[in-house]
Amino acid sequence: xxxxxxxxxxxxxxxxxxxxxxxxxxxxxxxxxxxxxxxxxxxxxxxxxxxxxxxxxxxxxxxxxxxxxxxxxxxxxxxxxxxxxxxxxxxxxxxxxxxxxxxxxxxxxxxxxxxxxxxxxxxxxxxxxxxxxxxxxxxxxxxxxxxxxxxxxxxxxxxxxxxxxxxxxxxxxxxxxxxxxxxxxxxxxxxxxxxxxxxxxxxxxxxxxxxxxxxxxxxxxxxxxxxxxxxxxxxxxxxxxxxxxxxxxxxxxxxxxxxxxxxxxxxxxxxxxxxxxxxxxxxx
Numbered sequence: 001x002x003x004x005x006x007x008x009x010x011x012x013x014x015x016x017x018x019x020x021x022x023x024x025x026x027x028x029x030x031x032x033x034x035x036x037x038x039x040x041x042x043x044x045x046x047x048x049x050x051x052x053x054x055x056x057x058x059x060x061x062x063x064x065x066x067x068x069x070x071x072x073x074x075x076x077x078x079x080x081x082x083x084x085x086x087x088x089x090x091x092x093x094x095x096x097x098x099x100x101x102x103x104x105x106x107x108x109x110x111x112x113x114x115x116x117x118x119x120x121x122x123x124x125x126x127x128x129x130x131x132x133x134x135x136x137x138x139x140x141x142x143x144x145x146x147x148x149x150x151x152x153x154x155x156x157x158x159x160x161x162x163x164x165x166x167x168x169x170x171x172x173x174x175x176x177x178x179x180x181x182x183x184x185x186x187x188x189x190x191x192x193x194x195x196x197x198x199x200x201x202x203x204x205x206x207x208x209x210x211x212x213x214x215x216x217x218x219x220x221x222x223x224x225x226x227x228x229x230x231x232x233x234x235x236x237x238x239x240x241x242x243x244x245x246x247x248x249x250x251x252x253x254x255x256x257x258x259x260x261x262x263x264x265x266x267x268x269x270x271x272x273x274x275x276x277x278x279x280x281x282x283x284x
Contacts, residue, residue: 001069005058008038019106025111037267131280139218157198219248
């Protein structure tokens with residue numbers, strides 16, 4: 001699979017180079033959800049006197065301008081249309097993309113669907129993981145209803161060549177954060193989602209529907225770790241993510257609660273999330 005890279009701060013991989021940070025975005029958007037947070041990582045780490053470290057975002061296949069994998073790259077299709085091997089194949093490609101930067105390991109940071117990918121990378125290539133930060137995400141695979149809903153959305157996007165089935169991510173909901181209720185958020189996410197390829201949205205949904213349950217590996221994470229959760233996140237609120245933290249018995253997992261933030265904390269409160277990432281990078 002082709003994985004596109006955005007270098008927010010490119011630091012050559014020399015013998016004394018600090019561990020880089022790799023940012024993995026959420027669905028149904030692309031790496032741009034990290035733009036403000038990545039800038040904050042660079043600014044805050046400089047202000048704190050840290051030696052500059054690389055900050056990179058890797059694009060999921062089918063997101064932004066990243067090509068959609070073909071059938072051979074994707075692997076088999078389940079009877080219901082899910083892709084049971086696509087997550088692992090994507091994770092392998094992400095590790096290769098990291099190596100292409102000259103680094104063998106990084107602090108992997110994933111938000112929402114990016115968190116699923118981060119856990120897959122750790123399961124398949126723990127040697128490539130110097131630290132993990134999981135934002136607004138979960139370790140479980142989809143239950144039957146969630147899986148069926150993903151596949152329904154994928155089919156609608158493909159059949160009608162539209163991103164309308166996921167445009168609700170740009171629509172304010174009752175109980176949302178101040179930022180998510182703002183015209184700035186609506187305009188930003190409407191534009192980002194509108195610029196996605198419907199077939200790429202569908203591929204990511206089929207990939208996520210077929211992903212495995214990563215919960216059993218949480219206890220095996222021994223590298224520095226952090227979890228970030230918005231108080232207004234309807235799917236990954238602090239009470240749910242604390243269960244993940246409690247299962248990470250092999251590490252001291254820092255837990256950051258982000259006030260007045262929902263499911264996209266890195267966009268809603270970029271400085272808070274940036275500091276949580278810096279704190280893990282400092283320990284890596």
